[in-house]
Amino acid sequence: MKRFNILTIIFTGLLLVSSLQCNKMLDESPVSTADPKTFWKDQNDAKSWMAGIYNQLQNVLRTNWFDWGEVRSDNMTVAGTGNAQTKLLNNALTANDSDINGITRWTDLYTGISLCNFGIRYFPEMITENRDQGQALYKDYLGQCYALRALLYFYGLRVWGKMPMLLEPVEDLSQEVQYPRSDIAVVKKQIQDDIEASLGLIGNDLTSRGIKYRIQKAGVYALQTDVHMWFQEYDQALAASQHCITTSKCTWVSTPMQWKDMFVNPEASTETIFNLYWNDVERGNTGVGVCQKLGSGSNTHQYKVRPELWQELKNHAENNVTTDGRFYLCWDTITYNLQSEYAANVVQFGKFAVWEALPGGDFIFEGNNQCNAKIPIYRFADVMLLRAEALTHKGRFPEALEILNKVRERVGYMDKAEEADVPPGEDKTKYIERLILKERQFELIGEGKRWFDLCRIDKMYDFTNTGYAYLREMMNPLLAAREGATQFDNNAATPNAMGRILYPINSDAFNANRKLVGDQNPPYDE
16 A cells, blocks of 8 residues: 555544543644545545554454454463463453553544444445446455454454443544443444445455455355354345355365365355455564464463364364364364373464475474464354354254265365264254364364354353353363463352453453443453
């Protein structure tokens, strides 16, 4: 992008950041004198604006894809040293902590929402006037703005619960810049409305170069499926996932090596839908946090997959005549082939890396500042396993298990799940649902999905000891074994421990926005 366009985008983002996080910025000189209201002239301007939105989406998810959706789950244990890792793994978050402020602040999230708001405000004028003969392009961009705003609010909804709803661009310093948090139902409706608006506008390009790194109609249907499953709306999730199947034209990969392509060469994969690509050159040597989190060539990475989960995947190879390719496609299985060896060493996770030489051996891990990665936001197996879960809740067990078995088969894991395997006296729906959730755990390790899977099962937003049964079933035994950890269990010593499922709102937000005061997520302080 031209320097002028970059400064314009930075300026608009800072307007929103100032309103939510730091009012003193309103007294300072703006980064650029460019006026967003006069920016929208031609196709080049439109393309630059969208580039800015995707750049900001990368900022939002650079490390938060992991810190919001993966680290607190039963997938991870500590690898390196650091206070942040211990606090996150021990469920010991606070609202103002220098170790984790970057995780609990929603500054980047609302900057991204602000940029989408500008697109939603100005692209309709460009469409009506057909500026620079770009009407079709502007419609697609407007659809992308609605979809990405929905995605950002969906992250906020899952991480913090209630959210302030900002739906208009901040263009004038006289505008209202303080908002209270809106109820879950209001945030949900806005997400769904944005998805519907997007589907009426967005394109469905499946062939253009780089299209896998921009959201299109199939990606919106994937998001819609995810939202419906979050709220346990199974009929709607089945409809949305069927639209995703039809629109994406995805087909299953047929070999383990093709599975690996989804993470190192997603452009060529038949299963990829919407990825984000972090490039260290474009981002000025501030690459994606996958190296920092899971495997770095320059520093000790912060986390590793729990040895027990590593062993479970290894057992898939030992108990069958064929191997579960996800084992050797993600780890160096030559150097570390025993759980004791794996547990005793800071072993890196190679899902997003290529091999030094032979598959199953050493991976090439880039340094933290040179880290490039192509992490899926949505892919076919993700959507299909959500569909299998919805089918289970509708009593359509053979269809659900057919999807489950296909996910296994394509990576060489031939242990076939059958309806007849359900033990006598077991609840069939719950048993098969748990099978599917376990398969999602194996399939989606490191992709920022597991924590959200734990949270959306059973009664959500019920912060008593009757809510979040699956999360408590999976997490409390792990937390009980960690020194200084807090379990998800309300008792006399920790009366609001269940509220820790949500993240705290960072104290900066209360200092800037007085309409938030008194509405912190318990048990956190403001």
